[in-house]
Amino acid sequence: MSRIAVVGLACRYPDAASPRELWENALAGRRAFRRLPDERMRLADYWDPDPAAPDRFYATNAAVIEGYEFDRVGHRIAGSTYRSTDLTHWLALDVAGRALADAGFPGGEGLPRERTGVVVGNTLTGEFARANLMRLRWPYVRRTLAAALREEGWADDRLGSFLADLEERYKEPFPAIDEDTLAGGLSNTIAGRVCNYFDLKGGGYTVDGACSSSLLSVATACRALLEGELDVAVAGGVDLSIDPFEIIGFAKTGALARREMRVYDRDSNGFWPGEGCGMVVLMRADLAREQGRRVYATVAGWGVSSDGKGGITRPEVSGYRLALRRAYERAGFGVETVALFEGHGTGTAVGDTTELTALSAARAEAAPDAPPAAIGSIKGMIGHTKAAAGVAGFIKAVLAVDARVLPPSVGSVDPHPVLAEDGAPLRTLRRAEPWPQDAPVRAGVTAMGFGGINTHIVLEGEGDGQDGRGRGRGLDAVTRELAASPQDAELLLLDAGTTAELRARVAELADWVPSVSYAQLADVADAARRRLSGRPYRAAVIATSPEQAERELRRLLEALDAGETALYTPNGSAFLGHVTRPARVGYLFPGQGAGRSTTGGALRRRFAEADAVYSRVRLPQTGDMAATEVAQPRIATGSLAGLRVLERLGLRADVAVGHSLGEITALHWAGAVGADAL
Known part of the structure; x- marks a missing residue:
């Protein structure tokens, strides 16, 4: 099949105003979730912890766009027209213009207007x-x-x-x-608005494939280009629908997360909603190269299917397998040659299991001995953006192919049982990796929607040979720094000269932190650290979410109001102290029964010293983590890695104690047992 070139990208998603920001957030594992702001939907009106409560939803978090303003004057839009038209129209027009500029058509200049079309994925227009x-x-x-x-x-x-x-x-x-x-409230006029503004005459329309809409729009545009109907196509999707109709509707299907949102995880329990817009500019690859366009990646194939008599609101293995088969038949190579999959990954128990089962079976049947491919979903970062979800994943996959980098699987903490099986054909990544040296630069992108619609698109790297190999791979300095930054929790540190001053600072932070996103919690921690000045009254909180940070800060306030100056909570997540003399440090090394992971977690991602320890030991990644032959090396390795990091940070203990197996690690700390022996 002739290839379709991706020559322009633009987007606006939560915490990401551009594809570059979206990609950097993916590498850094930044998650845009926050408490749903009252300006969008009042939790007091609609929230209830009981999933069965009528006309209510039970999730409190969402990923929302903040600070967006459409330049009405710059786009020469009349005030009355702007006010009467849903914001989805203006966001789509704005992002489409940016995508065209990225493709080398600023303001539409140079476009073959009679042979340029627009296909937009959307459902129900928008909440406004x-x-x-x-x-x-x-x-x-x-x-x-x-x-x-x-x-x-x-x-x-x-x-x-x-x-x-x-x-x-x-x-x-x-x-x-x-x-x-009327026109401002219709879905189809979103595409028409783009055509009207740029005077495009190749056809503009909206496709509605529910949560598959925007990826379906890309496949539809590719088909029009391949058949010669168009020379340039703008495709993508827009969704601004965080309102009672959609959120309560999803709640009643059980699709919203009841706990922390996880993707491809043992605790996949639903999703948190998101919103946004993504647009791409496509051309036939030979024409794009002839014109000297910058090509991010090429579309090698696509497949679309329906689940037939399957469920209307739940995916089916057979339907998804059919879309996969059609995509790779069109591409001319097998699913086993693909190193990266950007999945649908809604985080629902049924959805994740169905998708992983179908894709794993397809790869296992094609080549049982093929190395496992990486899989992730952008929904772990920005939530389920519904009609704009597929193109968000498409843009992320395009940038991964262009950079020759496998991004981390954000939201997968404890990999799903399908991924934990011996010889599993798929794997999740806790940090970014260079593209495998012996693997073709190919990625697959999936989207599924209510009604049983499945879409799968296959990408291939530009500048590679017939086998997909060619350009060098590796992580540049910026990518390495971003890849090392994700961590599982943040440390908020405060100090003051008096208890009254400390209380004021804790109260200020407790009032502010509920409004920040998960990603911004790291920024809050850094800002708090910069204000430290060695004053004697101190407070600290360890938190994995803004919600937990607020809860622990409120606990500190209660203690301060009760006149306490010392506190250490049982779970170790909140601390109050008054420094009166130099501190002494002691280490306690754990024995068998501690932890269960062999990955090294955030410690390994953040510190080369820890990575060196884990790389040397090569612990098993699957199997029974509690079995003695795995547990003891795992625990000793974790302790040794932690010790190396503490040394790197300049921390020295005055005394060390070991419990059970930890006694051997304590002997190593004391110099009686070498690292090799340990």
């Missing part, structure tokens, strides 16, 4: 158009309220005056219906 419909529901509200007040004995003259005032207040937030309202 839906909210504005409430204006037209006033007659129902008036009748219902009037009937209730008459039953309470209100006279007609009093009722009429009250309802007249209320009507004005009720309608005030919603723009008046005008000649732009």
Whole structure:
């Protein structure tokens, strides 16, 4: 099959205003989740911890775009048109323009306008158009309220005056219906808006494949290019739908996460919602090269299928396998040659199991001895952006192929049982890795949607040979630094000259931290660290989320209000202290029964000293982690790695104690047992 070149990229997702920011966030494992802001949807109105509560949802977190402003004046859009049109239209227009500029067509200059088309993935337009419909529901509200007040004995003259005032207040937030309202509330006119602005005449329309919409739009555009209908295509998706209709609807299907959102994990329990927009510019590869366009990657094939008689809201193995088969038949190579999969990965128990089972079986049947491929999902970073989800994963995979880097599988903490089986064909990554030297630079991207729609697109690196091999691989300095930065928790440190001053600082942070995202918690920790000045009254909190940080800070406030100056919580996550003399440090080395991971976790990702210890020992990655033959080397390795990191940080202990197996590590600390012997 002739290849389709990806020549332009642009996006706006939570905590990512550009593809570069999205890629750096992926490498660094930054997660954009935060408590759902009241400005978007009041938790007091809609949240209930009981999943069965009517008209309520049970998840409190989402990934939302902050600080976005559409340049109406710069785009020469009339104020009335702007106000009457759903924001999805303007976000899509903005991002499409940026994608065209990235492709070398700034402002649409140089485009073959009669042979340039636009295909946008979207479902239900957006939350703003839906909210504005409430204006037209006033007659129902008036009748219902009037009937209730008459039953309470209100006279007609009093009722009429009250309802007249209320009507004005009720309608005030919603723009008046005008000649732009209907077009501004339709999904298809999102694509039409882009065509209209840039004077494109190759055709513009919206495809609705539910959560598969935006990846389906890319496949649709590729087909139009391959068949010669278009020379340039803008494709992607937009979704701004964090509103009661969608969120409560997902809650009633059980799809929202009841605990921490995990992806391809033993505790996959649902997703947190997200939003955003992604657009790509596509051309036939030969034409793009002829024009000297920068090619990020090429589309080698795609496959689309439906689940037939399968479930309407849950994926089926057979349907997904069919999309995979069609994609790789079109590509001309096998699924076993692909080193990276950007999966659908919603984090639901059924969805993750179905996807991993189908893809693992396809690879195992194609080549049982093929090295395991990496798999991840961008939803672990920005939540489920629904109609804009597929293109978000597509952009991430394109950038991975372009950089020759396998990004970490954000959100996979304890890999799913399908991935933990001996000889599993897939694996998740805790940190970025160079593209395998002996593997073709190929990636597969998947999206699935309600109604049983499945889409899979295959990418190949530009500049590689017929076998997909060619350009060098490796991590540059910036990538190495970003890849080393993810960690499992943050340390918030505060100090002050008096208890009153310390209380004020703890209270300030406790009031602020609920509004930050998971990723920004690291920024908060760094900002707090920079304010330290060695003062005697001190507080510390270890937190894995903004919610936990607030909870532990409130605990410190309670202790300070009770007059306490010393506190150490049982779980070690909150600390108060008053320094009166130089500290002494002691180490306690654990015995058998501690932990269960052999990966080295954040310690190994962050510190070369720990990585060197783990690389030397080569602990098993699968099997029974509690078995003595695995547990003892695992625990001793973890202790030795921790000791090397503490030495690297300049920490020296005055005394060390070992429990059980830890006695041997303590002897090593004392110099009685060498590292090789340990």
